[in-house]
Amino acid sequence: MSDTPGARLQTLFDGHRLTPTQRRIAHWMVRRAADVPFLSSVELAELAGVSQPSVTRFAVALGFDGYPALRRHLREVAPAEPGRPAGDGAAEGPPANEYQQAVHAEIENLRHLAELLADPAPVERAGALLAASRPLPVLGLRAAAAQARGFAYFAAKVHPDVRLLDEGGSMLTDRVDAAVRAGATALLCFALPRHPREVVEALEYARGAGLAVVTVADSAFAPVAGHSDVLLPAAVGTALAFDTACAPMLLGRALLEAMCDGLPDAQARLEEFDAGAAARGLFVE
Known part of the structure; x- marks a missing residue:
């Protein structure tokens, strides 16, 4: 498996029986692996479209005392890539409209796919x-x-x-x-x-x-x-x-x-x- 933030997060989740809500949280964490070690539980909940208590329960399900402990662990095992900006990778400039944002999101999906394909x-x-x-x-x-x-x-x-x-x-x-x-x-x-x-x-x-x-x-x-x-x-x-x-x-x-x-x-x-x-x-x- 490739040694990327997303791959290391995937390893963290392997072997755990997750609920549908927890799978959704895990999915978004992998998608935003470069950003997630610096997100609060509220920010992660908003990103995944779940409640803040669901994020806390998710951290406990992974064996941590709570979300702060999980986030400390993430900063050790899945740090942000050097020089890579947080967010969806859009270039600086005027705020993107909803159609441009959709394109930027797809570019991020393709970038993540490229990381996964590092291990063919x-x-x-x-x-x-x-x-x-x-x-x-x-x-x-x-x-x-x-x-x-x-x-x-x-x-x-x-x-x-x-x-x-x-x-x-x-x-x-x-x-x-x-x-x-x-x-x-x-x-x-x-x-x-x-x-x-x-x-x-x-x-x-x-x-x-x-x-x-x-x-x-x-x-x-x-x-x-x-x-x-x-x-x-x-x-x-x-x-x-x-x-x-x-x-x-x-x-x-x-x-x-x-x-x-x-x-x-x-x-x-x-x-x-x-x-x-x-x-x-x-x-x-």
Whole structure:
């Protein structure tokens, strides 16, 4: 794991059974790892959208006497990066409007993703699992359906059998069963807020059926975490009325790249597709 403030915070939370509210606090602490050692409990509560007593209970759940003790510990293990300004990384100047603030927040999400990818091992492991699965089911419901569909579209150009699961209901477990019967060994899931209950249930079912589950989620503390063999976190933007998902999309493309490394005929398949597309005049050049 990379030695960044966010990674060190993640290590602090590992092994603790956290409530949904506590997972939300932990999620925001990781996102703002450079700032959080200097935040008061009230400021952290406002950032995470929880009550101040919830922050205190969270600190106690981690084994500290209270939030001041947790903050002292954070200043030792996750100090701010030298020369890096606090906040969302926006350049100095006139106050940003709400749209600019949303962009700056996404830039911060991408910066944090870059820090996590300093250790490529989890993505490489996930790519190998997906490349070896025949067929490869790709699950994403509701807000995550677009991410799953985009991944499946590109993956089908290099993987011989990709099966998109983007509709819930009683047929979902049937389709997981069909993939297992056909020889699937792994399932990829995109899980974004708000997390549908049937996604959690589907992952639990898939693991019970013998599939290794790789999940791209908005947080390492997402409800799907306990049902994933490899969890790859990428935060969503929350500055606008509807969440934005630049980081999960980019992480999905990185995962595609890692999967291609495990498919020896990936380049040949791409060249074959390009030749066919040119012959059919599919694209306007």
